[in-house]
Amino acid sequence: MNSFGYVRAGSIDEAVALLNTPGVNSRALAGGTDLMVAVRAGEAGSFDRVVDISTIPDLRGIAMVGSRARIGAATTFSEIMRSGLIQQHARFLADAAHSVRTMQITNMATLGGNVANAAAAADTPPVLVCLDAEAIIATPAGQQRMPVASLLRGHLKNTLPAGGLIVAFEFDPLSVDTRNTFLKLGRRNALTISRINMAATGRLQADGHIAEARLVAGACFSRPRRAREVEALLQGRLPSAALFAEAGQLLMRLMVQEVGQRWSTEYKALALAAMVEEALETVLPLPANETETVRSIGVKSVESMR
Amino acid sequence: MNIQIDFTLNGRAVSIDAPAHVTLLRLLRDYLNLTGTKEGCAIGECGACSVLLDGRVVNSCLVLAPQVSGRDVMTVEGLAPVEGAMSDLQAAFVKYGAVQCGYCTPGLVIAGEALLRDNHFPTRDEINDGIAGNLCRCTGYQQIVDAIEQTARQRAAAQVKE
Ligand code: FES
Ligand code: FES
Numbered sequence: 463m464n465s466f467g468y469v470r471a472g473s474i475d476e477a478v479a480l481l482n483t484p485g486v487n488s489r490a491l492a493g494g495t496d497l498m499v500a501v502r503a504g505e506a507g508s509f510d511r512v513v514d515i516s517t518i519p520d521l522r523g524i525a526m527v528g529s530r531a532r533i534g535a536a537t538t539f540s541e542i543m544r545s546g547l548i549q550q551h552a553r554f555l556a557d558a559a560h561s562v563r564t565m566q567i568t569n570m571a572t573l574g575g576n577v578a579n580a581a582a583a584a585d586t587p588p589v590l591v592c593l594d595a596e597a598i599i600a601t602p603a604g605q606q607r608m609p610v611a612s613l614l615r616g617h618l619k620n621t622l623p624a625g626g627l628i629v630a631f632e633f634d635p636l637s638v639d640t641r642n643t644f645l646k647l648g649r650r651n652a653l654t655i656s657r658i659n660m661a662a663t664g665r666l667q668a669d670g671h672i673a674e675a676r677l678v679a680g681a682c683f684s685r686p687r688r689a690r691e692v693e694a695l696l697q698g699r700l701p702s703a704a705l706f707a708e709a710g711q712l713l714m715r716l717m718v719q720e721v722g723q724r725w726s727t728e729y730k731a732l733a734l735a736a737m738v739e740e741a742l743e744t745v746l747p748l749p750a751n752e753t754e755t756v757r758s759i760g761v762k763s764v765e766s767m768r
Numbered sequence: 769m770n771i772q773i774d775f776t777l778n779g780r781a782v783s784i785d786a787p788a789h790v791t792l793l794r795l796l797r798d799y800l801n802l803t804g805t806k807e808g809c810a811i812g813e814c815g816a817c818s819v820l821l822d823g824r825v826v827n828s829c830l831v832l833a834p835q836v837s838g839r840d841v842m843t844v845e846g847l848a849p850v851e852g853a854m855s856d857l858q859a860a861f862v863k864y865g866a867v868q869c870g871y872c873t874p875g876l877v878i879a880g881e882a883l884l885r886d887n888h889f890p891t892r893d894e895i896n897d898g899i900a901g902n903l904c905r906c907t908g909y910q911q912i913v914d915a916i917e918q919t920a921r922q923r924a925a926a927q928v929k930e
Binding site for chain 2: 464465466467468470491494495498499501502503511512514516540563564565566567569570
């Protein structure tokens with residue numbers, strides 16, 4: 463293990479100053495659940511010191527700020543799971559945090575860390591992208607805002623401005639008539655990494671047509687993004703098993719188009735299509751007479767989180 | 769680069785000099801000679817190194833030692849009310865056959881304790897959820913769940929009597 467120093471930041475300004483001290487290669491440390499594993503594996507690169515940001519009061523907590531929900535970047539997964547505000551306005555974010563399944567990790571892992579680390583299989587980024595969440599970033603030149611979707615660049619790559627620190631995330635709470643779901647197909651029940659995950663929201667008009675649907679698949683594309691093509695297909699239509707199957711096929715084709723054929727594609731594509739159907743059934747309930755048909759359709763091997 | 773780390777360990781104030789880059793697990797075992805906390809995987813997957821940090825269960829192999837400065841750490845050594853005795857949960861582990869090779873036990877007792885402090889009446893499902901981060905290669909888990917469940921009942925009964 464390489465040797466490095468430690469300094470604890472007491473405020474956001476101090477953290478930014480410490481992260482940008484000339485001549486010192488500093489690394490932000492929040493929950494440590496990714497960084498410490500990378501250090502242990504010799505994959506963290508070399509740095510002179512860690513700047514501990516986990517106890518900065520302004521980086522923690524969940525609150526409404528005006529009409530927006532705001533989550534401090536160093537808020538832990540456990541805090542998100544327990545938050546009444548999140549349960550009410552964006553339950554699928556709590557579900558994504560809970561899907562990690564182990565208290566030892568959820569008590570330490572932070573939302574900001576999950577995004578900044580940008581692992582392809584991370585659980586919360588697809589949900590934040592689905593919410594069109596914005597990240598608020600502190601830099602030596604002041605604060606700036608960036609959509610989470612454009613912060614994520616690919617596996618373990620983010621587009622944070624140099625020396626920047628994610629301070630918080632903000633999003634519009636889901637309306638009461640918007641349903642949401644988080645699904646995960648993982649290697650095993652417990653512990654972190656999912657092979658495919660999916661966040662979806664849906665709202666029906668009074669006449670049963672689809673007012674809005676959003677769909678984000680994680681760990682399938684080069685980075686999590688809203689599947690606008692699928693969303694457009696659904697918009698204004700009546701929910702039906704056939705429509706959801708079409709949506710699944712479309713997302714499957716998009717995935718193959720974008721990432722090409724790999725050894726795992728055949729399996730992933732099938733699983734992805736089944737997950738799309740399951741997610742859409744949850745967020746866009748079928749009229750009662752349609753429910754029967756769905757049950758008789760193909761592969762239903764997806765493990766739902768709830 | 770050494771750093772002075774002041775924190776509360778099992779109810780006592782501790783001040784220790786250690787390299788800044790060591791983990792809490794190494795600090796406990798190598799610098800403070802508290803070897804109850806075990807190292808299994810060292811990458812956050814097995815839970816053998818579980819300790820309570822400010823009352824919440826964490827993997828000490830993923831915590832950097834200086835991160836605990838000013839905070840409260842409890843290890844398996846601190847659970848018993850008096851030295852050399854066992855806590856009710858530890859006694860239940862023995863009684864229900866939840867210990868075989870014993871390597872996972874300190875971590876599981878800590879995870880069980882964290883769960884019981886948070887949830888006084890856990891269902892078996894909730895207990896399973898609570899110990900999902902702890903691997904045991906020997907027992908098959910049922911005895912461990914029994915021990916935690918029975919301890920919850922005992923504590924609830926004791927509460928009623930008081
Ligand atoms: S040794 Fe820490 S989780 Fe395995
Ligand atoms: S008793 Fe041997 S690993 Fe649990």
